[in-house]
Amino acid sequence: MVIKKPxxxxxxxxxxxxxxxxxxxxxxxxxxxxxxxAYREKAWKINQETGIxxxxxxxxxxxxxxxxxLGQFQLIKRNxxxxxxxIPANLLEPVADxxxxxxIILYANEYIHRLDEDLQKNGVIFCxxxxxxxxxxxxxxxxxxxxxxxEEGKFSALTGAFAQNGVFLYIPxxxxxxxxxxxxxxxxxxxxxxxxxxxxxLESGASATYVLEFASKTEEKGQSxxxxxxxxxxxxxxxxxxxxxxxxxxxxxxxxxxxxxxxRDGQLDWIFGAIGGHLTKNFAELDLIANGxxxxxxxxxxxxxxxxxxxxxxxxxxxxxxTSDLLFKGALVDESRSVWQGMIYVAPGADKTDGxxxxxxxxxSKQARADSIPGLEILANDVRCTHGATVGKIxxxxxxxxxxxxxxxxxxxxxxxxxxxxPIMQRIPFEGVKHRFQKAISDKxxxxxx
Amino acid sequence: MSxxxxxxxxxxxxxxxxLKGLNFTLPKGEVHAIMGPNGTGKSTLxxxxxxxPAYEVTEGxxxxxxxxxxxxxxxxxxxxxxFLAFQYPVAIPGVTVANFIRSAVNSRRRAVNTDDKGVxxxxxxxxxxQKMEMLRMDPSFAGRYLNDGFSGGEKKRAExxxxxxxxxxxxxxxxxxxxxxxxALKIVADGVNTLRGPDLGVVxxxxxxxxxxxxxxxxVHVMMDGKIVESGESDLALHLEEHGYDWIRExxxxx
Numbered sequence: 001m002v003i004k005k006p007x008x009x010x011x012x013x014x015x016x017x018x019x020x021x022x023x024x025x026x027x028x029x030x031x032x033x034x035x036x037x038a039y040r041e042k043a044w045k046i047n048q049e050t051g052i053x054x055x056x057x058x059x060x061x062x063x064x065x066x067x068x069x070l071g072q073f074q075l076i077k078r079n080x081x082x083x084x085x086x087i088p089a090n091l092l093e094p095v096a097d098x099x100x101x102x103x104i105i106l107y108a109n110e111y112i113h114r115l116d117e118d119l120q121k122n123g124v125i126f127c128x129x130x131x132x133x134x135x136x137x138x139x140x141x142x143x144x145x146x147x148x149x150x151e152e153g154k155f156s157a158l159t160g161a162f163a164q165n166g167v168f169l170y171i172p173x174x175x176x177x178x179x180x181x182x183x184x185x186x187x188x189x190x191x192x193x194x195x196x197x198x199x200x201x202l203e204s205g206a207s208a209t210y211v212l213e214f215a216s217k218t219e220e221k222g223q224s225x226x227x228x229x230x231x232x233x234x235x236x237x238x239x240x241x242x243x244x245x246x247x248x249x250x251x252x253x254x255x256x257x258x259x260x261x262x263x264r265d266g267q268l269d270w271i272f273g274a275i276g277g278h279l280t281k282n283f284a285e286l287d288l289i290a291n292g293x294x295x296x297x298x299x300x301x302x303x304x305x306x307x308x309x310x311x312x313x314x315x316x317x318x319x320x321x322x323t324s325d326l327l328f329k330g331a332l333v334d335e336s337r338s339v340w341q342g343m344i345y346v347a348p349g350a351d352k353t354d355g356x357x358x359x360x361x362x363x364x365s366k367q368a369r370a371d372s373i374p375g376l377e378i379l380a381n382d383v384r385c386t387h388g389a390t391v392g393k394i395x396x397x398x399x400x401x402x403x404x405x406x407x408x409x410x411x412x413x414x415x416x417x418x419x420x421x422x423p424i425m426q427r428i429p430f431e432g433v434k435h436r437f438q439k440a441i442s443d444k445x446x447x448x449x450x
Numbered sequence: 451m452s453x454x455x456x457x458x459x460x461x462x463x464x465x466x467x468x469l470k471g472l473n474f475t476l477p478k479g480e481v482h483a484i485m486g487p488n489g490t491g492k493s494t495l496x497x498x499x500x501x502x503p504a505y506e507v508t509e510g511x512x513x514x515x516x517x518x519x520x521x522x523x524x525x526x527x528x529x530x531x532x533f534l535a536f537q538y539p540v541a542i543p544g545v546t547v548a549n550f551i552r553s554a555v556n557s558r559r560r561a562v563n564t565d566d567k568g569v570x571x572x573x574x575x576x577x578x579x580q581k582m583e584m585l586r587m588d589p590s591f592a593g594r595y596l597n598d599g600f601s602g603g604e605k606k607r608a609e610x611x612x613x614x615x616x617x618x619x620x621x622x623x624x625x626x627x628x629x630x631x632x633x634a635l636k637i638v639a640d641g642v643n644t645l646r647g648p649d650l651g652v653v654x655x656x657x658x659x660x661x662x663x664x665x666x667x668x669x670v671h672v673m674m675d676g677k678i679v680e681s682g683e684s685d686l687a688l689h690l691e692e693h694g695y696d697w698i699r700e701x702x703x704x705x
Contacts, residue, residue: 403525406529406558407553419542419545419595
């Protein structure tokens with residue numbers, strides 16, 4: 001039996017007209033599909049009623065977005081100047097082993113998508129959201145708005161109403177894709193909001209690997225906005241490996257609501273990597289909705305300069321015999337800031353649950369700050385839940401020990417930082433992703449060490 | 451030419467003087483033992499020679515091959531050829547023994563030639579394997595996290611493995627025998643004996659004479675209250691074993 005978890009409803013009411021985005025209802029895209037349109041109508045309505053979150057709300061207490069210049073943002077225009085040649089080639093290369101079975105690039109309201117013929121023959125759908133609304137509206141309607149709800153917050157409502165594009169991935173029953181599919185959402189320019197809705201649906205027994213990447217270049221001045229809803233359903237006995245990478249420009253404000261629902265005996269391996277952006281607020285949730293569902297979440301982050309990264313993670317055990325395992329590890333340099341607030345929720349009756357969460361932070365400068373707040377809410381009797389949270393510094397004795405072997409201080413510190421991240425690397429089954437993270441460590445350590 | 455010369459060394463830790471005018475010379479290729487009761491500053495000497503930042507040199511000089519090393523960073527001292535086998539090796543989770551030693555070997559190569567591309571992997575693996583066999587270490591050891599969850603014996607063997615790989619000119623063994631059972635001690639001593647020779651001078655810092663049964667020193671020095679107070683040939687160690695340190699204490703106080 002699926003036990004519903006109470007949905008948290010954002011309490012912020014709108015303060016005044018000037019304290020909100022300026023998007024209008026005629027920018028909401030209605031498709032003619034009743035379900036999709038009803039969802040967007042509702043999202044629009046909630047967006048209208050909901051104010052920008054403030055630090056008075058618990059979930060936003062450590063992330064202040066008052067300096068986001070709401071009124072400046074316009075949705076991407078069709079004719080906005082952007083070229084696919086701006087996108088660094090390495091972002092398009094495979095990071096999960098094997099060539100891409102399909103690829104979607106979304107940039108400035110343009111898109112490119114490609115899917116191997118044999119996958120198409122098997123009924124796999126991997127396309128941008130506009131194409132999905134046109135060609136697969138009924139399938140899309142089955143999933144859209146069912147996992148991430150507009151009620152969850154300002155940005156889930158906003159994204160639901162105004163998503164300009166996105167990705168739809170559908171894997172039919174018992175179809176196993178060996179090659180990973182990849183999509184890149186390339187951030188838009190100054191004063192532009194890029195709003196994306198990503199929907200993934202794996203039917204029972206399906207298996208796939210999906211790499212979702214958010215990236216953009218850094219602009220010297222100004223702000224860009226990215227908001228995303230990511231809804232994923234992993235059907236009974238389905239198996240999904242999901243890699244999410246974020247290397248947005250340093251001027252980008254990034255708000256994401258994402259949730260994966262794992263059904264009976266389904267398996268999820270979810271990997272996060274965040275190194276970019278100016279400010280990120282991310283609600284990442286795992287719902288284990290039926291017996292035997294398993295979800296693993298592994299996070300890597302490394303912030304520097306004035307970056308601010310805030311993750312809220314929820315592991316919701318909504319049925320018996322479910323297993324979750326979360327490990328997030330981050331390093332911080334300069335005056336950067338991270339927040340991780342995690343919660344394991346075990347619903348009444350969700351016995352024989354095994355939940356684990358740990359967050360480890362390594363502060364590499366005096367000015368950096370990490371908040372690490374684990375939480376447990378257990379309403380069942382027979383469970384095993386463990387958690388841990390640490391914020392530490394590089395140990396001077398470790399540095400001395402390495403230096404006494406001829407290793408110069410910067411290399412010694414780098415070695416220790418790499419060692420710190422090793423448990424995350426061990427959890428990642430993809431060499432390309434590991435290399436990406438290793439390069440991020442090198443780059444960030446390089447600037448930190450001068 | 452003398453390898454290591456320590457002149458009138460005074461060292462404070464947390465403002466308290468521990469070494470109080472220590473003089474000591476280790477000629478090239480010789481093995482000297484420094485013995486003494488607890489709390490006389492033996493480990494302070496070891497850490498100071500390696501350049502631990504917590505140990506403040508207030509007076510004196512330390513020359514290695516004619517270079518005053520006191521202003522050098524620990525890594526610079528290491529590259530000159532000084533090695534300290536730690537009494538308490540530090541665990542570094544996430545960094546494997548092999549990866550760590552390779553970084554150390556490559557640091558030395560780059561110190562000689564800044565364009566060095568690093569030791570070829572195959573060559574490195576072969577040498578590590580050979581040195582590990584010498585120390586009777588299981589090959590899986592190279593893949594374990596450095597000193598993380600190692601037994602006392604494993605830690606000390608890992609120290610000697612590093613010494614074998616880094617080929618220093620002098621090695622300071624700080625209480626290397628502590629926490630070792632007799633079998634482990636023999637393995638470690640065999641390792642040191644294999645490496646000793648005209649190119650490797652050794653300072654054995656020890657509380658007990660036991661290790662000196664296996665690594666024969668050329669000279670033995672006794673340290674007390676921050677100074678070397680007695681020096682002699684290897685039979686001095688046996689004498690100390692038999693009679694303890696009191697006769698030296700009396701002799702020192704008597705003067």
